[in-house]
Amino acid sequence: MNFEPKILGFLCNWCSYAGADLAGVSRIQYPPNIRVIRVMCSGRVDPKFIFTSLQVGIDGIIVMGCHPGDCHYLEGNYEAEVKFKMVKLLLNLVDLQDRVHLEWVSASEGVRFGEVVTNFTESIKKLGPSPLSGENFDQHLFEKLKAIELAADGERLRALVARKRIIMEEGNIYGEKISQEDLDEILISAIEDEFLRQQILLKLKNEPLSVKDLSQLLNIDSSVILKHIISLKARNLIDYDKIEGITPFYQKL
């Protein structure tokens, strides 16, 4: 039997949702895999929604907003784009980036709406079932995705992403304008840090572990783990549980 993916679309009420309506009025036929959640603005789509969708086994997620310059709320779509870029970077870490897509579709683009949905559905069919759906459920990947969701939901990444356009356009509090490339570099390194820290926290939630244990569990050099352990301890997120011999064990607070 052919694989029929589960597709979820977040559609802006003012553009793509209306575009989907127009596709209906025009009787444009497209694959019936997509289910739609209507939002007032693509900028409302919290990255958490996308990670949750992947966690519940949805095979592909598409967010649609107004074309640049056409946002019903002036600039919400730019915010959606900035957030989506972070989502992609995070999903790169677990090779799920091709399962999510951002597209601009206007209220007048009924035909195009059909094409966009058809193409996205086809691309997900080619990828095959999500490793988080059905029988081939990958527990290890699920945990990593959980860490990604927590990282994206954390204050550091949320603030970085929310501030990005402000810093690029108005400069930081010292009036320095920072280029897109520099900001992306900062974002990428923050993403890597936060992803690893959330993985450590998830492991320490279950049982007290040493740096060496974590290094083996996560397959990451112990010096890197130690660096993050120090930072997590400074932030009061973990503490010593016990010391065996000369090896300290940590637990999540």
Add this chain to the structure above:
Amino acid sequence: MSINKESEDEPIRIGVFVCHCGTNIGGVLDCEELAEYAATLPNVVFSDHNLYTCAEIGLTTIKEAIEEHNLNRVIVCSCTPRTHEPLFRSICEEAGLNKYLFSFVNIREQCSWVHMKKPEDAFEKAKDLIKMGVARATKLEALETIVVDVDPSALVIGGGISGMNAASNLSKQGFKTYLVEKEKNLGGLLNSLYRLFPNDQESSELLKDIEGRIQADKNITVYTSSMITSIDGFVGNFEVEINQNGNSIRIKVGAIIVAVGATPLKPINLFGYDGKIRITQFELENVLKNYSLNTNNIVMIQCVGTRNEERMYCSNFCCMSALKNALIIKEKNPDAHIAILFRDMHTPGIAYEEYYRRARESGIIFIKYLPEKPPIVEENKIKIYNEYLGTEIIIPYELLVLSTPLIANEDNKQIAQLLKVQLEENNFFLEAHVKLRPNDFATDGVYIAGSAKWPVDITESISQGYAAAARASTILSHDTLEVEGAIAYLPEEYKDLCRGCEICLKLCPYKAIRKNEKDEIEIIQVLCKGCGVCVASCPKKAIKIKHYTNEQILSEIYAFGGIKLP
């Protein structure tokens, strides 16, 4: 607004109404079976299917079912909420159910119509959509819409031709109007013009007429030599402080029109400008007023200091000003030799093109120049490269007139900050939407007219004055404003989470978020449009939104994923 059907402890009782929409849905999907399926979903206590749910009989069924089954959530599975949501919401309200407890499931536009060749798949999709709709409905909350009073008066900033017409129009509609002008006299740039195109009327005549009407109007209060020093409040309720010669005046208005105009550019260091024999088109107007020209050789250069890297824009009326002034000179001195050096002549419409034709007929010479080979101005002659002849031409002159653009006023930034509205890259005021809302600002209750937005001629300034007045009256003509209930807010219990990063203040396109005197974030309900960008961006997740809550959206995701909400 009624919220009597909703209470915290009351169990959720959902009614689902599946519409056949004739054969539009019923011809593809088995609506009876869908209604049966809906009845199996959690919290659904009633389900039904109608031929047309939006027809009288369908609406009555909903009302009766609310009554009979004590429903506290209603779902209609039919067409798009973009057209029919208001109708079903009002039916719920009639039956005493808060309108925000109604939910729509679109199984026509986004299901039966687009998957008509795959009815089985469409049926499965419709089931999923209903399941998601029921999950969402379970999480819906009754909301109150708030109502605010409107002060039926307006402030017009700028007493130029646009502002005066806006003020006069508002007053005639019966609204108390305040007109604030920073100069000693009303009139703005009209004061420095001689005759106006397209009817050659004297500027002073037009000014006298409109100014007379303004001064005689008891409904208009004029403050000249005055500046706006502070603006507080929001649509319907602005509190404005005006400084007139050091005295502070406070007024309350419901709407504000920005008609501050713009400033002619002085072309310092361009084409040998000296203000004597090399003057601007605006300065020429003054010369023409008391016709003191005793020169025969006149050259005009167009697009001076504009349509270049520094100012990308076209100032819109300068071609017409040059044609008009050249014709005035020709009329007074038919022997005058006039050459207009241009890049592109811009004379839209019948009346303006007529000027160009008359100018050609009267012997005025037009020579095109290329921006990369601009005219070279010497002591008493101009060298200009003519691309058609492929050679340089030398033209003698006694008077050189430079057509310079209007540029944004220096104090635009200050006024924009007071009003919390935006400027574009050249510091002109930026409208909410170039086509959909050309005379509105994104901020509610604030409107724009005339050259404050973009250089425009007198006719356009007057039209825009009327347009802004009409837009303002859509607010002022109501005693009260009803505010949408589905908006962002900072719940009391999350206030402590906010660490004052002010990201939301910057991201809100409507300036609906501010810091109050206690340095706390405050969301002004009247201004919020409910886009939810602040909610998705708040680093501390302190700001929430009504009707599109995380819980509601996540419940739909879980329903589709086939997993119960944890």
